Amino acid sequence: MTYNKAYIQELIIEQIAGTISDEESHLLDEAIQNDPRAKQLWDEMQQTLNSHKAQTFFNNIDENKAWDKIEPEIKPVRSITVGRKEVLKWLSVAALLCIAFTAGYYWRQIPVNDPVVAKKNVKAPAIELRMANGQHIDLSDTSKRVINMPFAHLKKGANGLSYQVDNSKNEEWSTLVIPSKLNYRIVLSDGTQVWLNSVSSLRFPFSFLGKTREVYLTGEAFFKVAKNAAHPFIVHTGQTDVKVLGTEFNVNTYQANETVTSLVEGSVSTSSQDKQSIHLQPGYQAIYTSGAGFQAQPFDPAIELAWMNDIYYFHDTKLHDISDVLLRWFDVKVVFDNQAKADEAFSGAIQKNKPIDVFIQNIKASAGVNAILKEGVLHIR
Numbered sequence: 001m002t003y004n005k006a007y008i009q010e011l012i013i014e015q016i017a018g019t020i021s022d023e024e025s026h027l028l029d030e031a032i033q034n035d036p037r038a039k040q041l042w043d044e045m046q047q048t049l050n051s052h053k054a055q056t057f058f059n060n061i062d063e064n065k066a067w068d069k070i071e072p073e074i075k076p077v078r079s080i081t082v083g084r085k086e087v088l089k090w091l092s093v094a095a096l097l098c099i100a101f102t103a104g105y106y107w108r109q110i111p112v113n114d115p116v117v118a119k120k121n122v123k124a125p126a127i128e129l130r131m132a133n134g135q136h137i138d139l140s141d142t143s144k145r146v147i148n149m150p151f152a153h154l155k156k157g158a159n160g161l162s163y164q165v166d167n168s169k170n171e172e173w174s175t176l177v178i179p180s181k182l183n184y185r186i187v188l189s190d191g192t193q194v195w196l197n198s199v200s201s202l203r204f205p206f207s208f209l210g211k212t213r214e215v216y217l218t219g220e221a222f223f224k225v226a227k228n229a230a231h232p233f234i235v236h237t238g239q240t241d242v243k244v245l246g247t248e249f250n251v252n253t254y255q256a257n258e259t260v261t262s263l264v265e266g267s268v269s270t271s272s273q274d275k276q277s278i279h280l281q282p283g284y285q286a287i288y289t290s291g292a293g294f295q296a297q298p299f300d301p302a303i304e305l306a307w308m309n310d311i312y313y314f315h316d317t318k319l320h321d322i323s324d325v326l327l328r329w330f331d332v333k334v335v336f337d338n339q340a341k342a343d344e345a346f347s348g349a350i351q352k353n354k355p356i357d358v359f360i361q362n363i364k365a366s367a368g369v370n371a372i373l374k375e376g377v378l379h380i381r
Contacts, residue, residue: 008038012045027357125179125331129154129161132173139176139184152206160185163206171205178219180331181352183307188215191226192233197307198328199254220252222308225266240288242270249280250305254324257290262304270294310352316345319369319380326378330356337381341369 011028031038126140137147139156147154151170154163161176161184178184178196185195189207196202200219208214213233225233227246235242235251239259242251247266253259261270262285270286271277278286278294285299303313312325320342323334329352336342348366350359356373363369370381 008041012042027355027361030357125181127179127182127184128177130175130177140182160187162187163189165189165207169207169209171207171209173203173205175201175203177201180328183310188213190228190231190233193224195222195308197221217251218253220250220254220307222248222250222305224248239290240270240272242268244268254328259288261286261288262299262301264301264305306349312350312352314349315347317347318342319344319346319363322346322350323378325350326356326359332356332373332376332378334378334380337379341380344369 008028008031011025011031015025015028028038032042033039124140126138129137129139131137137154139161142156145156147156150166151172152163152165154161176184176186176196178198178200180198183195183197185193186202186204187193188204190213192213194202194215197220200217200221202221203216205214208231211231213228213231214236215234216236218238223233223235223244225244225246225248229245233244233246235244237251237253237259239253240261242249242261244266247268248264249266249268250262250264251259252262261268261280263280263282265282267279267281269277269279270288272288272293274293276288276293278296280286280296283298283301284296285304287295287297289295306313312329314322314325320336323342326332326334329350346363346366348362356378360371360373360378364371372379372381
């Protein structure tokens, strides 16, 4: 098992400050026991806190001044339940350890020729741009920021992909493919912005030449469409077509027999292959199910769009459906050794930027589920 460095650092700070939860304390103990790098990080941080420099640092802290400075910042945050001393202790420990890391305390990498690590040193899944001519461009490769092509100049940045087209009369259809664990943003030639969730793809032309602007989606994406009344924007999915002029909406096609279109701003109309259609107002989503047609209902954008902040909320959701998210976000397959557990419902949240072990510990503690992760497969018993 490998552990995320930043997350382990955070857990160690919380452990030392005494603000860590029981579940995360257990996870930290496992990391220290099983991962030599986590153990090394723990030892270095302990050594830092026991040093003469650390004691001088703590002795010089004026708690009243520190509290007066940070209290206005944390008052609006209602979720903070720890007291004044706990907050000050946590911030003091964090500040000191940040100084220590800046001075050179980093998680040292084990040499790649280590036979144990070599087996795990598998190439990570890459975000790909698949061109019509068969060329595949690795967008995860950060060595090249600009890629010049005969018809366009691609620019890769921290916010995703954008491009400038040299020949506006060349459609040049391509497909952007997002693997598990990742998400990505692209800005199309008309200025439309598209955020793609894990295990999704977008087929698009480099230039929109006709009377409509059309793209094809699998998986899930959020669209912020550039306004152009003369050229409607159409998102094609396997079951429905979403037509807009300029608006913000989310389309989810993960379920094989269901397509969900959620409107945040503006207006959209969506139609199915069997000629049914529905018009949406902001704050409503259209759920199309094979055989049942469309159903409109209100939705909470903070929950529906949380995936854009690497969070997935679930309420009374069957564990079988949650397992699909684990596969997309962590590339972890779920096997139900006890099939009855697949239909048990849970409420909570999954954070993509935290190890899957956090989710496992939570369902163990809250529902008594026996879950074991082994070789990339999560066994539910």
